[in-house]
Amino acid sequence: xxxxxxxxxxxxxxSYTTTSSTAASGTSSIVIDAxxxxxxxxxxxxxxxxxxxxxxxxxxxxxxNALETGKLKLTDKLxxxxxxxxxxxxxxxxPAGSYIDVKTLIQALIVKSANDCATVLAExxxxxxxxxAKLMTQTARQLGMYRTTFKNASGLPNSAQKTTAKDLAIxxxxxxxxxxxxxxxxxxxxxxxxxxxxxxxxxxxNDSLGTDGMKTGYTAASGFNILTSAQxxxxxxxxxxxxxxxxxxxxxxxxxMMEVSLxxxxxxxxxxxTAELKSAINSSLRGNKTQxxxxxxxxxxxxx
Numbered sequence: 001x002x003x004x005x006x007x008x009x010x011x012x013x014x015s016y017t018t019t020s021s022t023a024a025s026g027t028s029s030i031v032i033d034a035x036x037x038x039x040x041x042x043x044x045x046x047x048x049x050x051x052x053x054x055x056x057x058x059x060x061x062x063x064x065n066a067l068e069t070g071k072l073k074l075t076d077k078l079x080x081x082x083x084x085x086x087x088x089x090x091x092x093x094x095p096a097g098s099y100i101d102v103k104t105l106i107q108a109l110i111v112k113s114a115n116d117c118a119t120v121l122a123e124x125x126x127x128x129x130x131x132x133a134k135l136m137t138q139t140a141r142q143l144g145m146y147r148t149t150f151k152n153a154s155g156l157p158n159s160a161q162k163t164t165a166k167d168l169a170i171x172x173x174x175x176x177x178x179x180x181x182x183x184x185x186x187x188x189x190x191x192x193x194x195x196x197x198x199x200x201x202x203x204x205x206n207d208s209l210g211t212d213g214m215k216t217g218y219t220a221a222s223g224f225n226i227l228t229s230a231q232x233x234x235x236x237x238x239x240x241x242x243x244x245x246x247x248x249x250x251x252x253x254x255x256x257m258m259e260v261s262l263x264x265x266x267x268x269x270x271x272x273x274t275a276e277l278k279s280a281i282n283s284s285l286r287g288n289k290t291q292x293x294x295x296x297x298x299x300x301x302x303x304x
Contacts, residue, residue, distance in 0.1 A: 052217030055155030122153035186213025
């Protein structure tokens with residue numbers, strides 16, 4: 001793997017506040033300035049959490065690296081193993097022994113959050129998905145994600161697979177800065193496979209805030225998670241919020257965090273008073289409305 005740039009030194013300076021090895025309950029959140037890596041807002045950002053399908057961002061990070069190094073091509077057709085075909089939903093439902101191209105696999109991970117496709121990519125890049133998970137954890141350490149451990153490529157439930165909001169923000173920043181040539185894929189609203197159109201679970205895309213990616217996630221143990229990014233003018237933020245009980249609550253909260261942060265950055269371009277900004281965000285979160293408009297659809301019971 002190519003040498004990885006260590007991004008967000010400011011993030012790495014955030015002191016550890018939680019030492020427990022068990023996943024916490026409730027919510028945890030963080031917002032960072034995508035350009036500098038400075039933390040704009042943090043609430044329980046270092047508590048251990050289950051990532052659910054946000055795990056697929058690391059699978060995609062390694063896949064994009066493989067494309068850049070020539071290990072994979074978008075047109076390569078990869079074989080679907082019996083193991084991959086047996087994965088529980090969300091999935092494309094590809095039969096064992098069939099083949100699928102890398103480009104479609106990437107689209108399926110981003111839009112459909114397909115667990116079977118995550119396993120296909122993992123097995124193509126490592127001897128097994130278990131070995132790929134070790135590579136995922138190793139890559140996480142190289143990026144500075146020191147509290148993250150991966151055990152599979154999809155985010156399907158595993159009690160040992162844990163992360164933090166801060167670590168996921170580092171991953172989001174790395175994805176944006178290291179692979180700008182692929183970042184636009186996270187704004188896909190839909191894709192087609194075998195004549196079926198699959199639509200995204202990310203209901204914030206194309207909202208009035210300028211949200212353009214990246215990934216949602218859910219399991220019963222994790223709650224509703226999201227890692228997302230929005231840009232207005234020259235200002236971009238990356239936000240993570242984990243552990244919500246409802247999709248609408250998750251989306252409204254992350255929208256408020258990004259909206260207040262972006263407005264504050266535009267109004268205070270020279271210096272950010274993080275205490276003042278945190279107070280403004282907390283005040284917004286206690287409110288019942290957000291100015292940000294987004295398309296919210298009925299939720300789906302599967303992991304995403």
